[in-house]
Amino acid sequence: MREMREQPIDPQAEQEIINSIQEVYYSNDSFDMVQHELEKLPPELNLQELEEYRDKLKRQQAAVSKKVADLILEKQPSYVKELERVTSLQTNLQLAAVICTNARRQLSISKEDFTEASLGLLANQRRRHLLTGLLKSLRTIKTLSGSYLRFLFLVCVSVLTFKHYSCISELNSKLQDTLEQIEEQLDVALSKTCKHFDVSHYTRVQLAYTLLEKTQTAMDQLHMHFTQAIHNTVFQVVLGYVELCAGNADTKFQKMQYKDLCTHITQDSYVPCLSDLCKALWEVMLSYHRTMQWHEEQDKEEAPPTTGMHEAAVDHSYVKKKLEHGLTRIWQEVQLKVKAYLLGTDMSNFKYDDFIVVLDVISRLMQVGEEFCGSKSELLQESIKRQSVNYFKNYHRTRLEELRMFLENETWELCPVKSNFNIAQLHEFKFMGQSRSPSVSPSRQVLSSQDQVLSSQDQEVLSLFQHFSQEGNPFERHIDNKDEETEDVLASNGYESDELEKCVYQDYDSDSDVPDELKQDYVDEQTGDVPLKSASRETLRSRKKSDYSLNKGSNAPILTNTTLNVIRLVGKYIQMMNILKPIAFDVIHCVSQLFDYYLYAVYTFFGRNDMYESSGPGLISSRLRTTLNRIQESLIQMVLPSPQRNSGALSEKEKVPSPHLSQLVVLTASETLYGLAQRVVATESLVFLAEQFEFLQSHLDTMMPAAKKPFLQQFYSQTVSTASELRKPIYWVVAAKALDYEQMLLLMAGVKWDIREIMSQHNVYVDVLLKEFEEFNKRLGDVSRHVRVPLPVSNVLWEHCIRLANRTLVEGYGNVKKCSNEGRALMQLDFQQFLMKLEKLTDMRPIPDKDFVETYIKAYYLTENDMEQFIKNHREYSMKQLANLVNVCLGSHINKKARQKLLAAIDDIDRPKR
Structure with missing residues (x-):
């Protein structure tokens, strides 16, 4: 297909090929071309005809593709030009939108200024009209004479007396309506201070209430507004997240109670919602705190007036007590709302980091509560403790x-x-x-x-x-x-x-990547297994002698x-x-x-x-x-587990x-x-x-x-x-298998110990054992090239191997049937040779169980009484080893009677164990 497409085609021939395409192919988009071609096939198929027809279809397809490509290339400049126009138009529209926005803003400002000025003129005109009528009435009612203040007082007192004047009746009604409207507007203005406290705004509101002589009423209303502000704030925050997560405009959530609404918070939105909830509650509490500060500053700055001093003092005392009592009430309301939110969701499956954020936020909120009113926040503590215990059990x-x-x-x-x-x-x-x-x-x-x-x-x-x-x-x-x-x-x-x-x-790589200076031996300044604490001097001294600081520069x-x-x-x-x-x-x-x-x-x-x-x-x-x-x-x-343990x-x-x-x-x-x-x-x-x-x-x-x-x-x-x-x-299992102790026992069994002359050459089994230790030392070095072997580890390994070797020596000596004094001397020679060569392989001092072997060898020379005391004092040897010691000494310096006595003593030692 690609080859046919790449072949140059004459435009006229190409157009003829396109014209040869059947009209049915242009009928509609849902046309099934494959089905159409299959239906056209004759009952009896001819391969050559099919291939010719297939080539024809391919030529048609290639012609169409080329035609489409040519048309696209032909229209490309127009497309680019039109796209530039669209981009330019978009830029102009954005500029126009900015201009319109600025114009609307200026119009709004002008409208407000014009409206205030117009309303002021109308109000003044209306006031002038009313005062003109009032002046006429006052001239008629001559008894109402005196100062302006006296008139204000007499207006209310004389309403009943002068009912027959329609202006007085209307004045009374209008004054009452105006007073109610003023109180309503003041109440709205007072409620606005609960979320965003503004000093100048609150000062004007309090001044108005003071003129109305309703300071105490204002405090009662203020606390009611704070309580309502807390409820409305938390409800709107939670509702916003619930509706956002629900993804629909369902109004059923708006009719729910706050406690029920909290149960619809999803796990993903829980932490952001809690954060916004606490931010909103903080604003309310901050407003209350600043309200208290305002009243405290007013008490310090303004001395009570000389007239009405008692009433002013009563108002100040009432406001102070009301605000102080309100602290606990406001914080209790905050706790109840947050508690309902906390307990509305099961946090047992939360991610650890999300749960930590919840704990941190609530902890900060409790700190706010302590500074707000000195509360220990028992409700929040109990709620978060319940959730924490539930979460932590599942998490752990x-x-x-x-x-x-x-x-x-x-x-x-x-x-x-x-x-x-x-x-x-x-x-x-x-x-x-x-x-x-x-x-x-x-x-x-x-x-x-x-x-x-x-x-x-x-x-x-x-x-x-x-x-x-x-x-x-x-x-x-x-x-x-x-x-x-x-x-x-x-x-x-x-x-x-x-x-x-x-x-x-x-970086951890092969030894070939390590610089030469790092491959040199080093003196570890800390013990291998206590990296965070200072090493003792003895440890440092022994570490300097250690052969197993083998990771070449790494501690x-x-x-x-x-x-x-x-x-x-x-x-x-x-x-x-x-x-x-x-x-x-x-x-x-x-x-x-x-x-x-x-x-x-x-x-x-x-x-x-x-x-x-x-x-x-x-x-x-x-x-x-x-x-x-x-x-x-x-x-x-x-x-x-046993079925009887169902209770547990x-x-x-x-x-x-x-x-x-x-x-x-x-x-x-x-x-x-x-x-x-x-x-x-x-x-x-x-x-x-x-x-x-x-x-x-x-x-x-x-x-x-x-x-x-x-x-x-x-x-x-x-x-x-x-x-x-x-x-x-x-490490015992390594030591138990690292050396062939069984081979050593076999070699020792083949040694003749009942010799009659002092030998100057040690036995072969000593060399074999030392070779085993050398091989062990080599393999230990091989291991240490991959993993650092700390000094305590190498000490334990060497101690185990030496202890096992020494106990194997005692076991081998204990298997000897016949032994002479010269044979015992040969044992000592073998052991001394072993110790001398071993001390060159290890820095461990003293050699473990050295006395264990030497004491057993020297026990051969003990007399009957000393042998009996030896048996009682050295229970570290097995019964077999002690019995063999007695049997070997028979005929040398122990007779049969003494032998029976000593064997009986061994049996007495063994009896409590059985």
């Missing part, structure tokens, strides 16, 4: 499920951060640097982190009403600040903000993406707790559950089996075991299933030291998390109610402080 449950999902998908890879990383760099903890200590203002039960918008100096001098008396709005400024700081808070799961990545994270904390998510979540929880102190204990309890679940997951993934299968003594302390059992009972949902359905619902290790994490490969890198990242990230909790302890303690502080202390002493204790069981 969802976050725990998300944490389980993160943990089950976590591959325990290192998340690279800068060496100076700390939680203060995260947006979730920005509020801690801005907020004051809660003890500064104990009278306020609820404080927002955004309450510190003003500097401390400003707060000492200016209240909110003073600061925003002329312009601005505390809620407007509050929301603006919130919008500026929530960009990175919304990216809570992951790091979508480039700026945050630049701030927190360092960044070891943590994962999940760890960062937990830290961010803790920041959100504390922020919520900072805003809403009545649920502080509930929030802190949930914060503790986040740490509990993370600790339990690390233990389950990397340490649970070792708790029972390993033979190492004291791998899990009683405190850690108690903590793990508590977490399992209180937080972990068992796979098959609520508590079971709050539990979380035990997490499962991702299949991507391989812990069985010997070349990776059985997942040592993953174990290090998991365990040390837990230790880092514990350190952050230690850092937050003082802040949490100030927020915790006094009656609940023992819970927080117990959490830190029994849970947070046990994080580092997980190192022993988790």
